[in-house]
Amino acid sequence: MKYALVIPDGCADEPQASLGGKTPLQAARTPHMDAIARLGETGLADHVPASMPSGSDVGTMSLFGYDPLQFHTGRAPLEAAAQGIELGADDWAVRCNFVTVDRGVMKSFTAGQISNADGARLIEMLQKQHCGDEHWKFYQGVSYRNLLLYRSRDGRAPLKQDTTTTPPHDITDQPIAGHLPLGSGACDLRAMMDASAKLFADCDVNRERTARGEPLATQIWLWGQGRRPAFVPFADRFGVQGAVITAVDLLRGIGRLLGWQVIEVPGATGYLDTDYAAKGRYAIEALKGGTDFIVVHVEATDEASHEGHTDEKVRALENIDHHIVGPLHAYLKEQGDYRLIVCPDHPTFCRTKTHSHGYVPFAMCGAGIEARGTTYDEPAAAESGVVLDRGCELMPRFFGR
Incomplete structure (x- = not known):
């Protein structure tokens, strides 16, 4: 059968x-x-x-x-499993999109279906520039779909069950202001999103994308957090x-x-x-x-x-x-x-x-x-x-x- x-x-x-x-x-x-x-x-x-x-x-x-x-328990832990990433009992995974935000509006939740090659370079930049701290690590996925992991060393993590985030594909053509992370750990997530916007503003990847007439990856968008199921x-x-x-x-x-x-x-x-x-x-x-x-x-x-x-x-x-x-x-x-x-x-x-x-x-x-x-x-x-x-x-x- x-x-x-x-x-x-x-x-x-x-x-x-x-x-x-x-x-x-x-x-x-x-x-x-x-x-x-x-x-x-x-x-x-x-x-x-x-x-x-x-x-x-x-x-x-x-x-x-x-x-x-x-x-x-969340979307990101499932994607971590896809990459063979093991999560500890107190670790958290967060989905990390490359997005295009223009004048405060979500124009593309995929940064124009960004290529794997461009995405890899941006992930490397994020990791080297320490957009998080020693607990946080970025992992490349496919195209715009990437991960951010929090590795707990003391049984504690800034994210909790009350942490709320919004999928970027749910707010296409809408202002992002009312959809930013809230709750425990929201300050950490927002800080990394803001840091990525400054980092990407004048990077080689975006200069090349502009020359090719492609949408810019203006920042990361963090959402879908969770622990291992x-x-x-x-x-x-x-x-x-x-x-x-x-x-x-x-x-x-x-x-x-x-x-x-x-x-x-x-x-x-x-x-x-x-x-x-x-x-x-x-x-x-x-x-x-x-x-x-x-x-x-x-x-x-x-x-x-x-x-x-x-x-x-x-x-x-x-x-x-x-x-x-x-x-x-x-x-x-x-x-x-x-x-x-x-x-x-x-x-x-x-x-x-x-x-x-x-x-x-x-x-x-x-x-x-x-x-x-x-x-x-x-x-x-x-x-x-x-x-x-x-x-x-x-x-x-x-x-x-």
Whole structure:
């Protein structure tokens, strides 16, 4: 028995005027996702509890069958795990974005999708210029996604449970003044953000970016802090060995903490230009190689939403359907008994350019699942009558447990 999950991150959305009142899922040509719906079951699941911020750290944790109210400690510790960084019991990890702030307004939470090469140089500058103290250390990630770690040597740390921060992708085109860190340790985080702005103001990296006509990395933005989580291994819960394909450190980290193999795919970028076909091929090869459960995560739909590009979101959905869902489903049907599910982690609205709370549609088919769906989109899922208020119940349902 083989199992597969495809995650079109943030694909759930509202009806769009530019799409004739349809959602991107309704407007996109997705014959393979629709086939899953017709062959099986559709429904709605809510992966983000109302008391928690909406994001992929919370949403995917729930999607994988783990109640975020019990297991979630923060986003950054998950990304630290992706890099193989061990956290002590009193250590903290903080997400560190390169951003573009112009006249006090968040213009880009990615500093124009800054390159790994430019990011590495900025991280080196931050570390050498001591934007923190001897307890703090910066780690490079991918593009704009980096980490800042606090290493505790005496069992104490400036950050506490009351420390609050705001994801920069939630405040695109908004003034940053009302969204700076608050609570315990906020002064330390703000001081490092301010120091980075002074350091970056006249650095070689930004002079070169100006010459190339690229957005400046004006400063770092610190958020998503947390301590190490403790998960029950996925194989112990569901009896299968898993593997994950993703270009996002967050998903790599969760995968490693669950005991999954993390499969690196050349050309997987975490953006709209990702190699969809390569992800589909590697997923099939993983199943052929003995993996019981393959997870394919695609960030492109979420990125299109953050940029407010409805047409790009539709195009990304069509690429996921054609290059990943279609070939993967065809292989699964050929090899024997299987189950396949498509589900995002949370809605991301093109209108607001940010993550939202609310239900997302799922479609799953395969051995033992009765065929009673129609198409894969938000209205069809709502009409099914299947509603999971606790999204963490979807994975046990998928595995028949």
